[in-house]
Amino acid sequence: MSPYELELDGVKIEIGKVEEFEPEPEGPHPEPELVELMKWDRKLFSRYRIASFPICDMCCMCTYGRCNLAEGRKGACGIDVRTNTARMTTLKTCIGAACHSAHARHLVEYVEEKMGDADIDLGPEVDVKTPIFTTLIGVEPETVSDLKRGLAYIERELTKIVSSVHMGQEMDAHDFESKALHAGMLDTLALEIADVAQISAFDMPKGEAPLVEFGPFAADPDKPCILLIGHNVAPGTEVLDVLEERGLDEKVEVLGICCTAWDISRVDDRSKVIGPISRQLDYVRMGIADVIILDEQCIRADVVEEATEVGSRVIATRELVTCGLPDVTDLPTEKIVEKMANGEWMAVFIEDLEKAAEVAVEVALRVHEDRKEEKGVLKSPDEIIEEASRCLECGDCERACPNDLPIAEAMVKAAEGDLDPLADLHERCVGCAKCESECPAKIPVYRLIADAWKHRLKNEKYRVRTGRGPVKDTEIRKVGGPIVMGDIPGVVAFVACPNYPDDIKDVARMAEELLERNYIVLTSGCTAMALGFYEDEDGKTLYEKYPDEFDAGGLVNTGSCVSNAHILGACIKIAAIFARKDLKGNFKEIADYILNRIGACGVLWGTMSQKALAISTGFTRWGIPIVYGPSGLKYQTLYIGDLEGDWTVYDARTGEKFREYCPIHLKYAAEDWREALVQAVKLCIRPNDTPQGRQIKLQNYIELYEKFYNELPPDLPLYVRDKNDIPITVRDRVMEYLEEVGWKPRKGPDVPTILEELVEGE
Amino acid sequence: MARPWDPTHVYTSAAEVVGPSIVRMIVSRASDPLLIVGPRAVEDENWREALVSLLERYKLDAVCVAPYKGDEFGRKMGVVEVATLLQRGEPVLGKHPDVVLYSGSRPDVTDRVMQGLRHFRMDLIKVVLNPEYCPSADYSFPNMKMDEFISNLNSI
Numbered sequence: 001m002s003p004y005e006l007e008l009d010g011v012k013i014e015i016g017k018v019e020e021f022e023p024e025p026e027g028p029h030p031e032p033e034l035v036e037l038m039k040w041d042r043k044l045f046s047r048y049r050i051a052s053f054p055i056c057d058m059c060c061m062c063t064y065g066r067c068n069l070a071e072g073r074k075g076a077c078g079i080d081v082r083t084n085t086a087r088m089t090t091l092k093t094c095i096g097a098a099c100h101s102a103h104a105r106h107l108v109e110y111v112e113e114k115m116g117d118a119d120i121d122l123g124p125e126v127d128v129k130t131p132i133f134t135t136l137i138g139v140e141p142e143t144v145s146d147l148k149r150g151l152a153y154i155e156r157e158l159t160k161i162v163s164s165v166h167m168g169q170e171m172d173a174h175d176f177e178s179k180a181l182h183a184g185m186l187d188t189l190a191l192e193i194a195d196v197a198q199i200s201a202f203d204m205p206k207g208e209a210p211l212v213e214f215g216p217f218a219a220d221p222d223k224p225c226i227l228l229i230g231h232n233v234a235p236g237t238e239v240l241d242v243l244e245e246r247g248l249d250e251k252v253e254v255l256g257i258c259c260t261a262w263d264i265s266r267v268d269d270r271s272k273v274i275g276p277i278s279r280q281l282d283y284v285r286m287g288i289a290d291v292i293i294l295d296e297q298c299i300r301a302d303v304v305e306e307a308t309e310v311g312s313r314v315i316a317t318r319e320l321v322t323c324g325l326p327d328v329t330d331l332p333t334e335k336i337v338e339k340m341a342n343g344e345w346m347a348v349f350i351e352d353l354e355k356a357a358e359v360a361v362e363v364a365l366r367v368h369e370d371r372k373e374e375k376g377v378l379k380s381p382d383e384i385i386e387e388a389s390r391c392l393e394c395g396d397c398e399r400a401c402p403n404d405l406p407i408a409e410a411m412v413k414a415a416e417g418d419l420d421p422l423a424d425l426h427e428r429c430v431g432c433a434k435c436e437s438e439c440p441a442k443i444p445v446y447r448l449i450a451d452a453w454k455h456r457l458k459n460e461k462y463r464v465r466t467g468r469g470p471v472k473d474t475e476i477r478k479v480g481g482p483i484v485m486g487d488i489p490g491v492v493a494f495v496a497c498p499n500y501p502d503d504i505k506d507v508a509r510m511a512e513e514l515l516e517r518n519y520i521v522l523t524s525g526c527t528a529m530a531l532g533f534y535e536d537e538d539g540k541t542l543y544e545k546y547p548d549e550f551d552a553g554g555l556v557n558t559g560s561c562v563s564n565a566h567i568l569g570a571c572i573k574i575a576a577i578f579a580r581k582d583l584k585g586n587f588k589e590i591a592d593y594i595l596n597r598i599g600a601c602g603v604l605w606g607t608m609s610q611k612a613l614a615i616s617t618g619f620t621r622w623g624i625p626i627v628y629g630p631s632g633l634k635y636q637t638l639y640i641g642d643l644e645g646d647w648t649v650y651d652a653r654t655g656e657k658f659r660e661y662c663p664i665h666l667k668y669a670a671e672d673w674r675e676a677l678v679q680a681v682k683l684c685i686r687p688n689d690t691p692q693g694r695q696i697k698l699q700n701y702i703e704l705y706e707k708f709y710n711e712l713p714p715d716l717p718l719y720v721r722d723k724n725d726i727p728i729t730v731r732d733r734v735m736e737y738l739e740e741v742g743w744k745p746r747k748g749p750d751v752p753t754i755l756e757e758l759v760e761g762e
Numbered sequence: 763m764a765r766p767w768d769p770t771h772v773y774t775s776a777a778e779v780v781g782p783s784i785v786r787m788i789v790s791r792a793s794d795p796l797l798i799v800g801p802r803a804v805e806d807e808n809w810r811e812a813l814v815s816l817l818e819r820y821k822l823d824a825v826c827v828a829p830y831k832g833d834e835f836g837r838k839m840g841v842v843e844v845a846t847l848l849q850r851g852e853p854v855l856g857k858h859p860d861v862v863l864y865s866g867s868r869p870d871v872t873d874r875v876m877q878g879l880r881h882f883r884m885d886l887i888k889v890v891l892n893p894e895y896c897p898s899a900d901y902s903f904p905n906m907k908m909d910e911f912i913s914n915l916n917s918i
Contacts, residue, residue: 051846053874054881057774070774071884081881399767404869438769501868633842633874640846669842671871672801674829679840709838710831 023139027585030138031153034160034182040588041178041621043754046646048639048666050173054085055636062167077167086176089613089637091165093180094158096614097187099297100562101154102320103232104194108151110234110353111144111201118144120196123206125472131572131583132192132565136185138585144200147193154186177637184617185587191615192565199469202237204266207475209468209557211543212265214532215461216279216454218255218272219288221375224368225253226360227289227312229280231297231561233263235317238357239293240268252364257283258298259525259560265466266559273464276526278431278498278606282450287312287374290364293356296320297561298497298609304347311374313340313363314347317356325349333358341366378451381419387448388414388422390441397435397445402631403428403501407435407445419452426453427533430499430606464532465543467524467559471570473577475550479520480578483598486693488552489700490514490599490684493522493567496615497608498530501630506673507605508534508542511555513677515542517700518552519684522567527606528557564615568622571598588755595623595663596649596752599684599697603676605629616667625663625683627676632669639666649687651749655759658749660687661718674708682713687752691724699727702734717743767869767894767905773877776897777890779904782917785889788861788901789820789918792887796859798844799835801828802892803866810834812915813865819918823855827867841867845875849882864899865891865915873898891915 029036057070059079067075074080079087111118120141122129133150134140141147161179164170170179198204219225228236236256243249254271256264257280261273274283277298284292284303287310294303296318304323307314316323328336329351336355339345340363350356379387391411398407405428410421426449435445482488492514494507508531511521523531532541546555550570558566575581575593583590594600602619604612607628613635616626620639628635641664649660662685670676681700689697698719705713712730717738720726722745726734753759764779766772789795797817803809804826814834817824825844826835837855847854848862862879864872872890876898879888890896893911895904903914 049846049850051842051849051878052882053845053878055877068774069881071881396769399769402870630868630871633871638842638846640842642850644852668840671827671841671867672829675840678829708829708831711833711838714837 025138025585027138027582029587030585031136032587033157034179037182037587038175038178040591041181042174044639044666045174045177047641049642049645050082050086050177051638051640052082052085052173053633053636054081055634057081059084079171083171083173083176085636086173086180087165087170089635090161090176090180090183092610092635093183093187093614093617094162094165096610096612097154097158097183097190099611100187100190100194100614101151101158103296103562104190104197105151106232106318107194107197107234108144108147111197115201118201120144120200122196122199122470123472125207125474126470127473128573128576130192130196131569131576132189134583135572135585135587135590136189144197147197150189150193154190157186158183180617181621184614184619185621186618187614188565188568188618188622191562192569194562195469195559195565198233198263202233202267204263205466205468207468207470207472209266209466209548210269211463212269212273212466213461214273214464214529216274216283216286217460218274219253221288223251223253224290224364225255225288226364227283227292228254228256228260228264228295229258229292229299229303230295231259232295232318233260233267235293235295235353235356236260236264236271237267238353239360240264240271242357242361246361248361252361255289259562260295262467262528262560262563266469269466273466273529276498276529278526281306281431281433281446284312285310285447285450286376287371288376290368290371291315291360293317293360294321294323297611308346311367311371313367315356315360316347316349317351317353319351322349323347327351329355337362337366378454379447381455384414384419384422384448384452385417387443390443391415392441394440396438396440400434400438402430402432402434402499405429411445414448414452419455422449422452423456425449427503427505462532462535462541463544464529464541465548465557467528467557467563468548469559469563470566471550471556471573473573476570476573476577479551480574482552483574484578484688486599486686486689486697489517489519489697490601490681491520491522491570492680492684493524493600493602494527494531494605495524495564495567495602496527496604496606496612498526498606499608499629499631500530500606502673504530505534507531510603510605510673510677510680512542513704514680515546515553515555520550520552521555522558523555524558524563524567525561530606561611561615567602568619568624571600571622571624574598589758591621591623592753592755592758596754597686597688599686599689600624601663601680601683602626603680604632605673605676607632607635620666625665626667627679627683628667628669629676630669630671637667638669640668641665649749649752649754650756650759652751652753652758653760656749658687658747660748660752662686664715664718678704678708685719687749694719694721694725695727698725699729702727702730712737717741721746721748764895764897764904766897768873771873771897773897777895777899777902779895780901782914784901785891785918788887788889789822789863792861794857794859795820795822795861795863796854797822797824797835798841798862798864799824799826799828800841800865800867800871802868804828804830804832804835808912809866809915812912816915816918822863823857823859825854841871841875845878848886849878851883859886861887861889863889863891869894869896872896
């Protein structure tokens with residue numbers, strides 16, 4: 001370099017000339033490929049072994065089959081059931097990751113098309129803007145367009161993983177799971193790209209968020225209403241723009257279901273979140289929407305049929321979800337409006353989002369008056385009784401019900417005039433409507449449940465905090481130390497879908513218990529909505545009761561599914577800000593830091609989709625353990641600690657070896673919410689805990705275990721290093737137990753790592 | 763073939779439907795039977811008492827996979843933890859059970875646990891004692907009403 005030149009990150013300055021160039025990726029593993037991180041995965045699998053719960057005996061992926069793999073058999077290609085199960089996990093994880101990356105690519109290209117480009121801006125208190133991107137790609141993006149480099153990396157790697165699922169490729173179960181972990185990690189990058197792009201472009205909240213109205217009755221039935229369903233906010237922003245341009249923003253209701261709900265409320269807090277995916281069918285059937293706009297992901301496959309039934313018009317907008325509808329994108333707006341308003345076309349596909357928004361607003365205005373009678377129509381109590389009296393009591397509805405709800409018994413009571421048992425089912429119902437599909441008497445069972453509930457609660461409205469996006473660097477500076485030392489006992493994230501095994505409020509009960517115990521509780525997606533259904537005796541939701549702070553006892557809603565990136569991002573930022581780790585291209589060191597020092601755990605109590613599988617699998621590769629509800633067993637593979645495995649943890653300063661059995665599992669499924677809560681607390685224990693930190697964590701573990709199980713946790717010897725780890729209030733009892741089971745004190749590492757290469761001098 | 767409680771639980775082979783007398787024979791002949799007790803069983807007084815009685819009658823080892831304050835069912839574990847130990851062929855309570863009796867978990871959880879053992883522990887005899895037929899076990903009670911189920915449990 002000549003004395004007249006200066007090179008900075010992405011900029012080269014010469015006297016008389018400024019030249020921009022693409023910065024070179026930095027770090028030990030920029031854009032890591034499968035094999036580069038396989039060693040990390042094998043480290044994980046040397047202690048967390050796969051437990052398989054195959055759903056299907058058969059493989060039907062090629063025409064050699066169907067092959068029966070049951071009970072030790074092999075398929076025509078030589079594959080066994082454990083490997084095939086891991087193969088399916090890999091494929092499903094890829095599907096989830098592909099969903100988020102396609103979503104992210106659309107948002108980035110949409111921003112480029114609409115605005116040319118946009119600077120990445122997460123507010124004045126966020127300097128570490130893209131912790132996942134920087135760690136994986138090895139550069140810090142400046143603009144939304146720069147994010148495309150990450151998308152290209154995701155797409156390249158995902159293609160490789162999907163190809164490994166072809167017959168005659170990968171043949172080892174753990175190496176398949178390694179590929180699932182890779183796909184999951186790619187998914188976390190896609191999440192970040194999508195959310196950073198939309199926060200920057202649409203000026204969404206940047207670390208602070210308002211309370212918004214929530215619930216099925218949040219909408220004003222006297223106004224024309226547009227309902228957005230899905231996950232991609234772009235069509236919704238166009239609707240808001242049209243309403244603003246036409247001065248109609250106070251005159252038309254904009255509602256959302258599922259993650260689009262969170263995201264549109266992040267763009268404009270007058271938009272209303274009406275509910276999670278589990279209420280989708282119910283809200284469509286309520287007929288409150290004059291127009292329904294579909295974007296992508298988690299949309300019911302019968303939405304057009306159901307919407308048409310109640311006179312709602314439907315506009316599909318994304319090439320991924322064309323619903324078999326006529327493509328009217330190239331027709332004049334007036335013609336589309338006319339035909340939709342007069343009912344000739346009840347549903348259409350319009351790919352041009354501006355046009356879709358114009359049509360939606362105009363149609364909503366035109367049909368609203370005529371549809372007033374159809375909105376919110378419930379079956380009357382007499383009609384419910386009449387329908388219920390047709391029940392054959394065959395029980396087929398119960399057998400189809402994912403939660404085995406006592407539907408037949410409730411129908412008998414309803415036929416006798418008592419609608420309460422039917423209404424009671426609603427809180428425990430996941431809204432799948434398989435009961436209706438199964439009913440031989442063609443009774444609209446789900447509808448009866450929903451309507452009975454609505455007769456009881458006519459004006460259900462709640463206050464929830466909409467998604468705030470990133471955790472601020474200032475917050476990380478404050479809590480980084482206490483989290484790493486264990487003084488804040490853990491960061492627990494309640495995320496994903498509402499496929500709950502019982503009462504929708506169980507997830508809130510878990511969250512509140514942790515908040516009272518000074519955990520930091522994070523949430524996102526449909527689960528963040530479930531928290532809003534829970535009110536205390538004063539009628540306050542958790543969002544009104546606990547501060548929106550990333551601090552002990554704080555409850556932070558990051559936003560939609562893609563905002564899960566900020567939950568992982570907060571953990572990475574602790575490594576970057578508190579521990580001053582260089583993020584660039586440094587996945588292994590950062591994941592090792594999280595695994596050993598940051599007491600974080602994800603709870604997916606109602607997990608359902610392939611996207612939720614991808615998110616959770618990605619988190620585990622970054623060192624964050626996951627607790628699923630019982631439906632997690634249907635993902636078919638879990639990563640359960642094997643005490644005979646390699647639990648070696650090195651002290652990075654001395655190279656001394658220790659055995660630290662924490663976190664004990666990486667992917668776990670609990671049958672009962674109390675079990676999930678106890679596991680989440682246990683999985684926040686880390687090798688790095690100071691004695692004081694370990695005391696706090698064990699205090700919570702012991703108290704909760706005793707509360708639900710009435711005895712000391714039997715696995716305490718794994719977590720007590722010496723008596724200073726034991727909370728003083730239970731020390732005598734615990735020591736008595738430990739001595740009884742032959743426990744011996746041991747030392748723990750000061751600077752824990754499972755990577756030999758991070759030991760100084762290695 | 764008996765109809766599974768959940769009509770989607772269809773496999774290439776299905777558990778033999780048994781009554782209490784066959785279960786009695788299986789338990790009597792087992793060297794190290796293990797009873798796994800799930801949440802539904804501990805929350806229903808009649809079910810719980812029937813299992814306590816079974817436990818005492820045959821001096822069974824047991825693990826309780828439910829949050830439960832009582833101590834009748836011995837060691838408490840997560841269902842996934844005990845299922846994993848069994849899948850791996852590792853000892854549970856210091857023994858290698860040859861028969862597993864599983865009672866009291868949700869039908870879907872029961873099916874998942876049994877499917878794992880069906881594929882990876884063919885040597886283990888798997889018996890489901892629930893009021894719902896579970897095809898992925900080796901032996902299962904049929905679908906039946908609660909009264910009949912409790913009566914069957916008590917008749918083992």
